Amino acid sequence: MFEIVVLFDGYSTKLPNGSMDANCTCTLIKGPKLIIIDTMTAWDRGKLVQALAEHDIEPENIDYVVCTHSHTDHIGNNNLFTNAIHIVGLVVQQGTIFFEDPRIPNEGYELCSGVKVIATPGHTVEDITVLVETTRDGEKTLFAVTGDLFEKEEDILEPSIWKSLGMPELVKTQSVMRSRVINLADFIIPGHGPMFRVSHTMREIVKGQIIE
Numbered sequence: 001m002f003e004i005v006v007l008f009d010g011y012s013t014k015l016p017n018g019s020m021d022a023n024c025t026c027t028l029i030k031g032p033k034l035i036i037i038d039t040m041t042a043w044d045r046g047k048l049v050q051a052l053a054e055h056d057i058e059p060e061n062i063d064y065v066v067c068t069h070s071h072t073d074h075i076g077n078n079n080l081f082t083n084a085i086h087i088v089g090l091v092v093q094q095g096t097i098f099f100e101d102p103r104i105p106n107e108g109y110e111l112c113s114g115v116k117v118i119a120t121p122g123h124t125v126e127d128i129t130v131l132v133e134t135t136r137d138g139e140k141t142l143f144a145v146t147g148d149l150f151e152k153e154e155d156i157l158e159p160s161i162w163k164s165l166g167m168p169e170l171v172k173t174q175s176v177m178r179s180r181v182i183n184l185a186d187f188i189i190p191g192h193g194p195m196f197r198v199s200h201t202m203r204e205i206v207k208g209q210i211i212e
């Protein structure tokens with residue numbers, strides 16, 4: 001059994017001068033392992049420590065830090081978690097030892113029973129999604145913490161949002177990965193917006209957006 005806690009909802013807004021005001025969604029998975037997904041910007045250290053303390057968690061209690069990709073708004077506080085194994089994109093690191101884990105782009109890398117990291121490239125070449133299988137109201141439920149594969153719920157009806165933020169040469173890949181993940185998930189926790197429940201209509205729309 002897992003408890004999925006969104007510590008902070010991400011957001012993103014384009015400013016009139018062309019720069020972005022954005023921060024990522026930060027998610028805590030409480031179960032047999034303590035997992036934090038995306039650690040926001042370097043300026044969020046204090047509020048992240050405080051949010052964890054509200055769950056009686058010290059940074060050194062965290063077992064895994066997972067960053068959906070290595071953009072600065074997703075990795076800013078990784079160094080709070082020095083007892084954890086860090087997974088940043090496809091790379092698994094502990095201290096000075098790091099390697100690319102071949103399970104991530106293949107069958108998936110299981111962090112503990114029910115939690116798995118899979119490769120979902122598109123926004124960058126190294127994006128990963130965390131799949132958490134748990135029970136909610138007696139029903140098997142799958143949560144997908146997708147990073148910027150899904151920017152926010154609105155990007156389903158407005159695909160220009162995710163297309164303009166990802167790598168142009170990966171648009172086709174991202175369109176395929178989005179459909180794959182939304183077909184699996186009951187809930188999506190996107191990179192820069194609140195969690196949303198997946199509907200059949202959403203799956204159809206995203207399927208229709210696959211670029212052949």
Ligand SMILES: [Zn+2]
Pocket residue numbers: 024071073074148191192
């Ligand atoms: Zn982002």
